[in-house]
Amino acid sequence: xxxEFAVETRSLTRSFGEVRAVAEVDxxxxxxxxxxFLGPNGAGKTTVVRMLTTLLLPTSGLALVAGHDISGEPNAxxxxxxAALQEAALDNKQTGRELLELQARLYxxxxxxxxxxxxxxxxxxxxxxxxxxxIGTYSxxxxxxxxxxxxxxxxxxxxxxxxxxxxxxxxxxxxxWDEVRRVNREEGVTIFLTTQYLEEADLxxxxxxxxxxxxxxxxxxxxxxxxxxxxxxxxVRIAGEMNATAEACRQIKxxxxxxxxxxxxxxxxxxxxxxxxxxxxxxDQSGTIAEEIILRxxxxxxxxxxxxxxxxxxxxxxxxxxxxxx
Amino acid sequence: MAVxxxxxxxxxxxxxxxxxxxxxxxxxxxLRSVLRDPETVLPGFIIPLFFFAVNTGALQDFVEAxxxxxxxxxxxxxxxxxxxxxxxxxxxxxxxxxxxxxFDRLMMTPVRRPALLTGLMAADIVLVIAxxxxxxxxxxxxxxxxxxGLPGAVVFVALAALWGLGYAGFPYAIALKTGNxxxxxxxxxxxxxxxxxxxxxxxxxxxxxxxxxxxSYNPVTYLLASLRSIISEGWSIDVILKGLLSAAAxxxxxxxxxxxxxxxxxxxx
Numbered sequence: 001x002x003x004e005f006a007v008e009t010r011s012l013t014r015s016f017g018e019v020r021a022v023a024e025v026d027x028x029x030x031x032x033x034x035x036x037f038l039g040p041n042g043a044g045k046t047t048v049v050r051m052l053t054t055l056l057l058p059t060s061g062l063a064l065v066a067g068h069d070i071s072g073e074p075n076a077x078x079x080x081x082x083a084a085l086q087e088a089a090l091d092n093k094q095t096g097r098e099l100l101e102l103q104a105r106l107y108x109x110x111x112x113x114x115x116x117x118x119x120x121x122x123x124x125x126x127x128x129x130x131x132x133x134x135i136g137t138y139s140x141x142x143x144x145x146x147x148x149x150x151x152x153x154x155x156x157x158x159x160x161x162x163x164x165x166x167x168x169x170x171x172x173x174x175x176x177w178d179e180v181r182r183v184n185r186e187e188g189v190t191i192f193l194t195t196q197y198l199e200e201a202d203l204x205x206x207x208x209x210x211x212x213x214x215x216x217x218x219x220x221x222x223x224x225x226x227x228x229x230x231x232x233x234x235x236v237r238i239a240g241e242m243n244a245t246a247e248a249c250r251q252i253k254x255x256x257x258x259x260x261x262x263x264x265x266x267x268x269x270x271x272x273x274x275x276x277x278x279x280x281x282x283x284d285q286s287g288t289i290a291e292e293i294i295l296r297x298x299x300x301x302x303x304x305x306x307x308x309x310x311x312x313x314x315x316x317x318x319x320x321x322x323x324x325x326x
Numbered sequence: 327m328a329v330x331x332x333x334x335x336x337x338x339x340x341x342x343x344x345x346x347x348x349x350x351x352x353x354x355x356x357l358r359s360v361l362r363d364p365e366t367v368l369p370g371f372i373i374p375l376f377f378f379a380v381n382t383g384a385l386q387d388f389v390e391a392x393x394x395x396x397x398x399x400x401x402x403x404x405x406x407x408x409x410x411x412x413x414x415x416x417x418x419x420x421x422x423x424x425x426x427x428x429f430d431r432l433m434m435t436p437v438r439r440p441a442l443l444t445g446l447m448a449a450d451i452v453l454v455i456a457x458x459x460x461x462x463x464x465x466x467x468x469x470x471x472x473x474x475g476l477p478g479a480v481v482f483v484a485l486a487a488l489w490g491l492g493y494a495g496f497p498y499a500i501a502l503k504t505g506n507x508x509x510x511x512x513x514x515x516x517x518x519x520x521x522x523x524x525x526x527x528x529x530x531x532x533x534x535x536x537x538x539x540x541x542s543y544n545p546v547t548y549l550l551a552s553l554r555s556i557i558s559e560g561w562s563i564d565v566i567l568k569g570l571l572s573a574a575a576x577x578x579x580x581x582x583x584x585x586x587x588x589x590x591x592x593x594x595x
Contacts, residue, residue, distance in 0.1 A: 053434050057594040074594075075436040083434055089427030093359045105351040106435035134362070150431070 004067075006031045006158050006190035007052060011061035014047050021047040023214040024061065029192060029207075031157070034184050036205030037194040038300065040312055044214040045194035046086065049162045052192070053083045066157050079107065082151035083160035087167070088143040092136035096127060096146045099135060100153055107154035121149045124186065125179050141172025148179055152187070159183060161193040165200060177204055198300040198312060208300065210307060217307045226298040229306045230256045230268025233299075234279055237264055237292040248282040255279075261309060266302065348437050352445020356416050357452060366418070370457045374409035375464055378402065382468075385527060395529070396558060402465040403553030404526050406482070407546065409457040410490030411517065416446040417497035417510045424505040424591075439592045443498060443584060450494055454487040473560040481566070482556050489549050489573040493520075495580025502587035520546050545572035 007029040014022040022044040029035045037045050050056040052065050054074040063070045066080035090099060097118065104114040122128055125145050130138060138146065144164060151159055161180065165173040181204065183189050195201050201208045202222045209219040218225065238245065246258045246265055254275045256268045269275045272295045283290050304312045360367055378401055386397040423429040432442060462479060472478040497513045504510075524546045525533060533541055541547050552569020555562045 055430055055433060055594065078434060078436045081434075083431075085427055085430060087427060089431045091355070091359075091423070091426075091428050093362045094355065098355070098358065102351055102355050103431070103435065106348060106432065106437040108436070154435075 004031075005029055005064070006033070007035070007063070007065055007192055009052075009061065009063040012048070012051065012058050012063050013060045014044075014051060014056060015059045020214055022051070022058075025211075025214070025216055027209070027216075029190060031190050032184075032188055033206045034180070034191040034193065034204055036201035036208040037192065037211055038196070038198070038201040038208050038304070038312070039194075039211035040196055043211045045211055046162055047214075048211075049083070049085070049160050049192070049194060052077075053081055053085075053160055054078055079154065080156055081158045081160060082154065082156035083162070084144070084147040084151045084164060085160075085162045088140075088147040090135045090143055090147060090150075093134065095134050096131040096138070096149075099146065100131075100150055103150045104153045109154065117153060117155070118149075121152055124152070124182065125149045126175070139172070140168055141175060144168060144172070144176050145179060148176070148183070152183065152189070155187075156189065158190045158192060161191065163194055163196065165195075165197065173200075180204060196312065198304070202300050210304060212308045218303070222300060225300060225303040229298050229302045230270065232269045232272030232275075232295065232297055233302050234267040234269055234272060234276060235264060235292075235294045235296075236267070236279070236283065236290050238288055238290055239263060240288070242288065245283060245286045245288045248286050249279060252278045252282060259306065261305065261311075266305065268298070268302075268306075272296075345438050345441055348441035349445045349448055352437075352441055353448035353452075356419065356446050356449035359416075359419060360449070360453065367453060367457070370409055370453075371460055374405040374457075374461050377408055378405040378461070378464060381527065389528060392532075396470075398465070398468050399470045399557045400529075400554060402461065402470050402557060403482075403550050405461045405464070406458055406486045406553065407489065407549065408521070409461050410454045410486050411493045411521065415494040415497040415513075416449060417494070417501035417513075418507055420446065420498065420501040421505055421507045421510055424501070429591075433592060439588065440585070442592070443502075443588050446498070447491055447494065450491055451487060454490045455483060458483045458486060470557065472557050474556050478556045478561075482553055485549065485553060485556075485566075485569055485573060488570070488577060489546075492573055492577025492580050493517075495577065495584040499580065499583035499587045502584065502591045505591075520544060524550060526550070545576050548572040 005028050007027055009025055009027040012022060012025040012027070013020065025048060037048065039045050047056065051058050051070060052063060054070055054077050057071055065077045068076040068080065070077050094102070100118050100121070101114055104117060109117065118131075122131065125148050127142065127145050127149055130142055130146075135143065135146065148164075164180065165176050168176065177200070180191060180193070184191050193200075193204065205222065207219065207221050208225060209216045211217070220228070242260060242263075242265055246260050249255055249265070249267055250258050252275060254270050256270065259266045267275070267279065276293070276295050280293070301311055304310070381401050381404065382398055389395055389397050389400070420429075423432070429442075462483070472482070474481070496516055497510050500513055501510050519540075523537060523540045524544050525541055530538065530541060530547060530551070548568045549572050550569075552566045555565040559565070
C-alpha cells in the first residue's frame with residue numbers, strides 16, 4: 001500500500017467477541033472521489049467508518065487513511081479526516097458557533113484562524129443566522145448541516161459521513177446532498193459515505209460498494225453496476241409455482257437472465273419494450289396469472305438483489321422509482 | 327485544492343495544541359453548560375443553607391447547653407461539605423455526551439484524552455468556589471468568625487474543594503465505565519453513609535455505639551474536624567493535616583477509578 005489513495009484497506013477485519021462485524025474488506029478510494037458504502041443495518045458499514053476515523057482498532061488487516069496508518073498514527077489520521085456520524089452528535093446547550101469553536105480548538109486552531117474558518121464554513125454550509133442560537137432549537141436538517149460544518153472545521157482531506165440523511169425529511173435530505181456535492185467539488189474533499197438508501201448512493205456516489213454481513217460483495221460506479229444486471233428489468237409477481245414459467249422466460253430472445261426470489265421473478269433484459277410482449281405470452285402459455293408486471297430501468301436495488309439475494313427494503317421516499325410502462 | 331486559499335489553515339497542519347489548552351477548552355464548555363442549565367447546580371446552593379438553618383435551629387440550644395461549643399461554627403463545615411459534595415459533578419453531562427455520540431466527536435479530534443476528564447474537574451473547581459461563597463456569607467451573617475482569619479477561610483475552601491473533587495471522582499468513574507445515568511445516580515449510596523455516619527450533629531466524643539465506631543473510620547469525620555478547627559481553634563496543624571490526608575486519600579482512590587474508567591472508555595479495542 002502506497003498511500004496514494006485517500007482510503008486504502010487490506011483485509012480489514014473487526015470482530016466483537018465471536019461476531020465478525022467486518023470481514024476482510026479491501027478498499028481503494030482515490031482522492032477526490034465520493035465513495036458510497038451501501039448496505040442494510042448491521043452490515044458493518046458503521047464499524048468500518050469507526051475504524052477509519054480512529055475510534056476502533058481493527059482486529060486484523062491494515063488501513064491507510066490519507067496515507068497514515070490508522071493503528072499506528074491515529075493523530076495524523078485525526079488531523080486529516082472529519083466525520084459526521086449517525087444522528088448528528090451535538091450538544092444542545094451550546095450555540096452552533098460555540099460548538100464549532102470548541103471543535104476548532106481541539107484540532108489546534110487559534111483565535112483568528114477559527115473566526116475565518118467559521119466564516120468560510122458559514123458560506124459553504126447553509127447555517128448562517130442559526131449559528132448564534134442554541135443547538136437545541138435547531139431542526140433536524142439544520143443539525144446535520146452544523147454537524148457537517150463541525151466535521152469540516154479543520155479542513156480535512158477526507159470526510160466520513162455515516163448515514164448522513166437517515167431520519168431527515170425529503171427536502172432536508174436533498175439539501176444535505178447539495179452540501180455534500182459542494183464540499184466535494186469546491187473543497188476537493190474525498191467523501192466516504194455510508195447509506196442504506198439506494199437513491200442516495202445512486203445520486204451522490206462516483207462509486208458504490210455494496211456490503212453485506214461484513215463483506216463487500218460488489219463494487220463499481222452506479223451505472224456500471226446497473227449495467228451488470230441488464231439495462232432494463234422486468235419484475236413479475238406471481239402467486240404460486242413459477243419454475244416452469246421462469247424456464248419459459250429464459251428461452252425468450254433478449255432476456256439475459258432470470259432470477260427467482262420468493263414470489264418475485266426478475267428478468268434482466270437488453271431492451272424492455274421488445275421483450276415485454278413475449279414475456280406476457282410466455283406467462284399466458286404456462287397458465288400463470290401474474291399479479292403484477294413491471295418494466296423499468298435497472299436500479300441499484302436490482303443490483304443489490306442480484307448480488308445479495310435480497311432487496312434492500314428501505315425507501316428513502318425522495319425520487320420514487322420509475323415504475324411506469326415504457 | 328482550493329482549500330489552501332482559506333486563511334489560517336496552515337496552522338491546522340501543525341500539531342494540536344498542548345494539554346492546558348485542551349483542558350481549558352473542555353472546562354469552558356462545561357461551565358457554559360452550567361450557566362445555561364443552572365437548575366443542575368441550584369440544589370448545591372440551597373441544600374447546605376437549608377441544613378445549616380435546620381440543624382442549628384433544632385439543636386443549637388440543646389448542644390450548647392452542654393457547654394463549650396459554638397454550634398453555628400460547628401455546623402458551618404457541615405454546610406460547606408454538603409455544598410461541594412454531589413451536585414458538583416458533571417458526570418451526568420458526561421453520560422449525555424456518551425449517549426448522544428458527542429463524546430465520539432471529541433474522540434475523533436486529537437484532544438489529549440485525560441483532558442476530557444481534567445477539563446470537567448477544572449470546571450468543578452470554579453463551581454466549588456462559587457458554591458462556597460453563599461455558605462461563607464451565611465456563616466458570617468449569623469456571626470461565625472474564623473480564628474484563623476482570612477487565610478483560614480481560604481484554606482477552609484481549599485480543603486472543601488479537595489474533598490468535593492475527590493468525591494466527584496466516583497460519579498465520573500461510574501459515568502465513564504457505564505455511560506448510564508441511572509448508574510451514576512447510585513453514587514448516592516456512597517454519599518449517604520459518608521455524609522451522615524459522621525459527627526455531623528454532635529461531636530465525635532459524644533457519639534456512642536456502632537455509629538461512633540463507623541464514624542471513627544469515616545474520612546469525612548476528619549475532614550469536618552479539620553474544618554471546625556480552622557474556624558474555632560486556630561492553626562492546629564495536626565488536626566488540619568488529618569483532614570487533608572483523609573480528603574487526599576479519598577481523592578486518590580476516586581481519581582484512580584475515574585482515570586481507569588476513562589482509559590477503558592477511550593480504548594479503541
